[in-house]
Amino acid sequence: MEEGVKVWAKGGPQLWRKGVVSKRVPDRTGGSGVARITVVLEEGGTAEFAVAADEEEECTDVKLRNVTGQASTLEGAGVEDLTSLTYLHEPTILYSLSQRYESDLIYTGVGPILLAVNPFKRVKLYSDDILAAYRKDGELRHYDPNYDETLAPHVYAIADKAYRNMTAPSNEYEHRSQSILVSGESGAGKTETCKIIMKYLAILGSKTGSTELGTIEQQVLESNPILEAFGNARTVRNDNSSRFGKYIQIIFDSYGKLTGAQIKTFLLEKVRVVKHSAMERNYHIFYMLAAGASPEQREGWAMGDLRSHQFTSQSGCYDRRDEVLDSELYQELMEAFKVMGFEEDEKASRPSGGGEGLPLPWASVFRMVAAVLALGDVDFVDRPDAGDGEALTALSEPSRPRLEAAARLLDVSPDRILNALTSRKINAGISNQVLLRVSKRKISCRKKFKKASSDLADGKSTNQ
Template sequence: VQLTAQSFAASSAAFERREMSESTRIWVKTSALDKAVYGKVRSIAQRSIPGSAIDDAGDNDTVNWGWARGNLVKDDDKGGSANVRVFIQDEDSAHDRKTVDLPADSFTEGNIVVGNTYGDGEDSDDEDDYGRPGFTPGLQYPDDLITLTHLHEPAVVHCLRRRYQYDKIYTSTGPILLALNPFKHCSSIYSESMMKKYWDRGEKSMLHSASASSSEEKKSDEHMLEEAELPPHVYSIADNTFRLMISKLEESNSMVRSAGRGAATAMQGFDQSILVSGESGAGKTVTTKFIMQYLANLSQRSSDSKKRNVGGGRNGKTIERRGSITKTVNIEQQVLKSNPILESFGNARTIRNDNSSRFGKFIEIQFTNTGSLVGASIETYLLEKVRLITQTEGERNYHIFYELLQGMEEDQLDNYFISDYTAEDFNMTNKSGTYDRRDGVDDCETYQDLLEAMDTMGFAPEEQKDILAITCAVLHSSNLTFNSLSADESEIDRENPHLEPVLSLMGFTAENLNRALCYFSIVAGKEKHTRSLPKQKAEKGTEALIKATYGALFTYLVQRINASITLKDEKSQRGSRGSSGKTKAATIGVLDIFGFESFKVNSFEQLCINYCNEALQQQFNLFVLKKEQEEYEREGIQWSFISFPENQDVLDLIDKKGSGILNILDDQCRAPGTTDKTFANDIYQKCTGHTRFEANFRQVGARQFGVHHYAGTVEYDTEGFVEKNRDELPKEATELLLSSTNEFVKKLANI
């Protein structure tokens, strides 16, 4: 988690130098220190964007996060000085133990801000505190950042860093929870006993709110709850969201009873949402799973309580598991078991994250008016299909390919023609030279988790075999080769050992496969002409077939999961009764989307991902900053306006009709004969001059461009933009899939 100074009030600028004492702790911008000492900025102070490489700047340059700690030095000059003298005390700074004179306007310019004191007024880093009776390490750093006296970038980062050192990975800032990835297992803070603490607090809070009849009683209750305050946690966010939904539903029910159904119709705010955002590797997917787990367990707890009170039973679904063993599962279990399936087919190891979601998802969890979980639905976005063809060094393809090769039983390996192969033998998995995971997760174990999840979700044994067969067929397809017959003609290599597995698993004939990949047809009037393709284009056609087949398989899995967990016959309408006899009254939506990305080479996928993050950042600005300030104005609260960075101009650069990068790309894809070169030239012509657009001589020569995003500047390479945006499957390949003797392949062809 990293926050910019613009997001907070620059409260330190209000302090005048005469109010400072020589013991005043301060933070000083490293760039200001560099200018004072060297006459120029020598240190590189920039955001650490995942995957980005800081340009080599010489051996004498220091990479830092932009601030150094120190103290004001008492000015003994009776005539007064035009400078501010500071003494730097920061081991991480190149200026440590130096006294530096800075310009007098350093406070108003934001180059110096006042530091905070913690605990008993002493700096929290003093080791003397550790011997003090009752001292708890890390306790002096507040759970909520808004309680800091001076709230600015260095104060936020310093406080988060110190809390992190004491394994306090969660910190609040008002209604927002900041989570730092611990990069280790923290089972104690996610135990059932920990869940119970937040359940109990939430239930007590609702009981107190319901029983308090006056404002005085409510204040007393609030004070009592504050006494038993729990530390910030993702469980707290989930619980508060659930309680808010329930309170809205109860208020609506009360209105119905007192004034009729029409009175409640106008009431809004039943549905709630949780946005999980952050950079790649920040821990969004795991956080989403914890939220889902808490809500599912909370629903189970509520249902068990009702069962004990009224003697009712909990509805379950009987499913057949492998070996003809049957088991009864409930909807909460099924909702949670969607995660292993989506992770196997949609997650991969990247440079920064061994379990990176390579797609975005929105999970809508459905509840009755009493808080029972009755279903869920999942929407997915932007599956990274290019990963099927190529991976960067240090990355892997999707987990499922390695799980199959490591976890399948011997007879299954024979059935899918992969018993003699490893991940090193397939072009889909050997391009990067990376085959394992650094996080200690075993592919064999996750494969077993996948099978158990498909059982729980109600996937029939034959259905599971079809899914695994197509996955193995995709693996074999990546190894197909072609023979050049001439400069403009090729044919599939009939001697390739991977050809027969592809034909068998996909239900193709060799003739049909060769016709689909090595020829294309042109319709002129009423006549149809067939033309041959060179070897290079036949290989491209194979890649397109692989991406289309796997993409359809992933879509099928999402649809199949939704068929199992979505409330039946509810037709997406609130209050309608499903086939189970239960009614969806409200939902909690959880959005888990790609984090901001910047790599050595950034392409179309990174532009889409970062565009999505720009839109989310705008929503964050609107919800957290702009609307909060508007509420202050409405209530007549005396305060100073806080400026914050607007990013509408970035969104306009990317998506504005007529002149946005994506619109220019769409126009290029619709026009005949366009290439990445014509696309690059078009954006240079239409976007140059935009304050957020960058295209210097070097970039133009390499057909690259830069975008100044809210999180930093990212340079994009236009190679492949046009082809990736078209994402077309030649009609010959579509006809091939439809001609298959495998009914499951035909089903995928129609997705």
């Protein structure tokens, strides 16, 4: 690093500071291969660093800047692909992303990878006109080998490239199924990015060839409100955090038309149903029912104020910080149920024996959600005077109405639930043994039972 070059110097609240090397002298204390440089900082003052003579461009604390006279591509908001920078390192990446972010340019390319920075606000990047532009650009790019891309990096471009490689490959190696991996920390925008990708692919694969989607395309997109209702929750960092992983498989025919989709969920955070931290909420569905369902429906489901239920009052947090209303989400959920084929009438005829494969009444799903809330309010007390063969715990009498409500909603007798929570049956050789639970073991079993019930409701909705 010669005198006069512009550099990034490590330090300060922003981690890196702009400066110019003003002096470079041998460092006698560090050996013949070490030089000491002085950097005059733009913010004022100076800083000194020891630099190895043979590793000047890879120095840990001082990095060369991509500026006029030192690099062909200048760092900052104009960098659409970070790999085009002459010096690619931490400070120039942070600075370029920051400058682009301030200009609402949230997408930046890193070779074949797209880096997205969550704006935490609505940006004008997803209009029909912008979508049409990337669609046209994708067609021209794929069929004209001499075509130069003119559009900025965008998630539409990633989705378009995957679609073109699948349906109209330029070589035999591209004509195969494509995968798009969306990863990032909590709150990075993975859920929204997946929805944007799904919408773009649904439009490209629409049989109408326009933004007017058919039934299948609508069903693919309307799966998102259902998944978010039962699998997303407010956390400390994110008001719509996905508490599960998902693998989305979108199926196209040989002509590139969308024919269906399959969504596999895994690693659902079941423990959130029974316990969540301060400043967090349980899953959205509980608050959506409380805000959107009618008083008559909530009365039928034995749902009171959320502050009266154990599973929704632990943290004292009942709303969202992103100004999204649970009542509006409830309406979106009902529309999604309609598109997905969920029956409106809970009493819809279903043959005895299961009715496997028939549309699932949405009210049945809501009844199970309400039953989970009711079970959370059931308590037990120990019976220290219990004799041999007698139950070691007894239902707390104030909890009896909640047990009866849960039994009614689950369409089972209260005694069956009581037996399931206070005893367990094990196989011992050729005989069966019934073990009675004390209250602490009962509480653990009750939580597992309620988590399983919640998972069952979520699983039914996903499978539908």
